[in-house]
Amino acid sequence: MARRSVARSLLNNLLSNKLEPCSRITASRSVTYMPRPGDGAPRAVTLIPGDGIGPLVTEAVEQVMTAMHAPVYFEKYDIRGDMKQVPQEVIDSIRRNKVCLKGGLKTPVGGGVSSLNVQLRKELDLYASLVHCSNLPGLPTRHENVDIVVIRENTEGEYSGLEHEVVPGVVESLKVITKFCSERVAQYAFEYAYLNNRKKVTAVHKANIMKLADGLFLESCREVATKYPGIKYNEIIVDNCCMQLVSKPDQFDVMVTPNLYGNLVANTAAGIAGGTGFMPGGNVGAGHAIFEQGASAGNVGNEKLLDQKKANPVALLFSSAMMLRHLQFPSFADRLETAVKRVITEGKHRTKDLGGHNTTQEVVDAVIAVLD
């Protein structure tokens, strides 16, 4: 009699679903990754805080990494966006460590200085830039079901930097497209789609006007598409693409684009998914990778954000999770992402761009508090 009532009360408990949130997570079977012996040795990562809100958000990442006891240690280098070129010691450090985490480097408008971001990408031949734009649960936006990855060719195209004045008042800028670069970025896009179980790759172009240049890009994409018959491939003109992004973004999955269009499409996609504050991204090449905030909309935050220390660290935290996976520390990456997502979904600690009024430090503290 007593046993039956105990059994019934146990059954009632289970059915009423009164489990605590923490125990709900640990009750399910956790994913396990089998490392090679020696994988746990600490890895050096070059850290470039950068300008504007850069130092603030990179410090957030450092704090979280320390709290997690992640096997990474940072070699910090201070460079500013208005330096003439990236110091050789920074390049050497990245070549040595193979992985870098970077805040934003502000490129001054108007002339004289070429962008340090572009310089880093060209020096290290980081030919693909990746931005992952997706809705965060708990954050309402105008568009739902956004999950777009924009892969952008990072070294040539309109950013070749080849400009000259023909006669006073007439300036020419060269846009260079090569088969070599188009092919390797298309190859990266399809390989990424295959490895991440993505179903469709869309090439963005303006080949109806720039027939030879974008035509060459499309040709390379089509050739690579034939090697991946399981992945759907289609093409879209860039102005139609932007129009579709603001009306029906769920039709896009992975997008591969030349340099300039990629910049625009990535920022548009980031905007519709909720803003640049939490989109992770990185630049990758054959030998090196630099992780940074995915879409930065060309700025490094305004002064008010800096003074009040209210910059949003979520984007860089997600990017550092991507970096941890790249370094083959996937369990740390999972823990970091789960903690950050929980903090955002709970909604109690959010910076201004996500609708809250907390400072960077408060968000970081909240993330560290829910790390398990």
Place this chain on the structure above:
Amino acid sequence: MASQILRRVVRSCSGGILSSPANHHHSSLLPALTRAFSSATPITATLFPGDGIGPEIAESVKQVFQAADVPIEWEEHYVGTEIDPRTQSFLTWESLESVRRNRVGLKGPMATPIGKGHRSLNLTLRKELNLYANVRPCYSLPGYKTRYDNVNLVTIRENTEGEYSGLEHQVVRGVVESLKIITRAASLRVAEYAFHYAKANGRERVSAIHKANIMQKTDGLFLKCCREVAEKYPEITYEEVIIDNCCMMLVKNPALFDVLVMPNLYGDIISDLCAGLVGGLGLTPSCNIGEGGIALAEAVHGSAPDIAGKNMANPTALLLSSVMMLRHLNITDKAERIQNAIINTIAEGKYRTADLGGSSSTTEFTNAICNNL
């Protein structure tokens, strides 16, 4: 035909604007921006109905103009079936001369003929009439709900140079170069028009969109020209926005922007993006401005051959473009009346064409607008 010429000669004698309609060389006329007229003197405008749904929506425009008593006389021209050697395209020399003479025109959607040996229709119009600025006002239509409901901006795009110069070549196998040209003359011209338009239409802010941190000389030159013109209009706020920031802010908060002036490629992308914010190309008006004050308003949507002739087409884009044409001619009171009638008809929701989610025919929709005048 003879009576038409007679009528035109009589009108021109009284108006004193033209010497003879048969005279192909016209002296530099007063730009239509400053044309003074009396409501009794009808203005001749060229009309290209176009293909597909073009003729039906052109009929709508004619009907609404008649109901509103607008002093416009239409001179209709159609795209030919043979290539005219004088223009290298299917548009005849007479059509182009008509636009040059009348200074204003309205163009419906034209299907691009396939084949070689001729220039595209849009390219022909642009080059022959020297259309240097494309103006697209984008405002949320009350009553047609999209995800954005506070859009009220105008995009002004340089239309002749930039990345669309068509100058590409293959350097060696597998390496292609494409030239982007920016000139001081063209940039100044479009900046002048942008500020003039802002002032004439009561706009407070002009934003120049650029990527001058990367393309320092080309976009830098464009910005320099914009700054020069901005100094002449101290009452209008001028700002410069990098294009990736602009894209992001447009999709997050389009109310931040007022008038946008841009070089060719960015203008193409941003104007289509803004059209997407308010409901697509089927509702967006557009007007091309040419040298000497020529204005060619056009509907930028396609010719929709699948619904042609079925009385289902939505004439809103062409009607709003004709309103732009009227504003360019300074017939602002009629323009306001027609625009309000269109907006109220869509807002009421009783008569809407199929693409807006309703079931009215083109004629029913047009009649509703005429009743709302």
